[in-house]
Amino acid sequence: MRLLLRKPEITKVSDRITGNGSLRSRQGFKTCNRSIVTSCRAVLLPRFGGPDVLQLRDNVNVPDLKPNEVLVRARAVSINPLDTRMRAGYGRSIFEPLMPLILGRDISGEVAAIGNSVRSLGIGQEVFGALHPTAVRGTYTDYAILAEDELAPKPAPISHVEASAIPFAALTAWRALKSTARIAQGQRVLVVGGGGAVGLSAIQLAVAAGCHVSTTCGGESIDRVLAAGAEDAVDYNMEDLEVAIKGYFDAVLDTIGLPETERIGINLLKRGGHYMTLQGEAASLTDRYGLAIGLPLATGILLKKQIQYRYSHGIEYWWTYMRADAEGLEEIRRLSEAGRLKIPVEKTFSITQVREAHQAKDRKGHVPGKIVLELEK
């Protein structure tokens, strides 16, 4: 396949704003409800498969902005496990009728245009953020479109590459710990699988909230999780978790979500505690049985587990998912700016090497840590 590398077509704002478009100046920023860019490069997913199905295309349409939307000139986009899973067919019951998709959730870049109702951001401002899990037009593109509440000013001390690694993972951890379990100072939190981006975010968010954090991880991640603030780290390849993990917890965030980790996590909770897995079955069941059967089936399974564990263990059981949260992103920005929330980036690739980047992410263990795609100026 040939990769097309031409520059995006950019039309001057003054040439394009006619009819119901609007252009005005506010606090030195221009606003418009039409994108100043009509087309740009983007990585398209025309069908499910391996990394080779990804196609970097030129002249991909950039839609007009809705009033609450922001056009972001991407500088760096990180690769999440959701991207490689979507590429391989995860969520096909939702995504297949909408193909070709643009993959990618995370972004760091500059505001290129804003919709009429956007108040908190202005053109030229450096921002970072993440799209929700079901967005069809993702961030693997020169110009991505996000809602105002999916973006915040980029933490000043860190690069676009570093900033792009944070939002999706940290918002996932935020949703579980802060919105669902409502963790509070002095509580004990267990992060099962603390070595990945969500696990590291969870450790750092819980420490920032004044909690005592224990975690399990692979041997290579021990130093990193301790540096992130975990008080105990158990190598799940070397130790019997049920013997090695001491005491009981107010919240367990399980990033692995296997039957074994679920059983251990639930048994380690205090009464009234929260078990949260990132591996909810809603998407896999709807993929297998279709939306009409899969969704009610998933709801039934979740409800049954919630009732069962409430009676047997006195705990709350949750499947948690990433969700945009302006308040959460602002706190994540504040902690990142203060150096208290970091996600290490292991390797960067140019957007033109997106297939190689996905190959590297697929080879678990070969490239530990975050992989980021860079977009040239």
Ligand SMILES: NC(=O)c1ccc[n+]([C@@H]2O[C@H](COP(=O)([O-])OP(=O)(O)OC[C@H]3O[C@@H](n4cnc5c(N)ncnc54)[C@H](OP(=O)(O)O)[C@@H]3O)[C@@H](O)[C@H]2O)c1
């Ligand atoms: N429900 C949702 O909305 C949601 C949102 C985000 C993610 N997820 C899911 O949650 C899971 C974790 O996501 P993630 O973004 O945290 O994935 P990730 O960063 O790719 O990490 C996944 C695993 O890779 C290992 N790893 C990472 N860096 C390593 C290193 N330097 N050395 C050795 N091992 C390393 C870690 O294992 P060790 O523990 O062995 O160190 C980690 O548990 C994925 O299955 C993802 O699909 C779900």
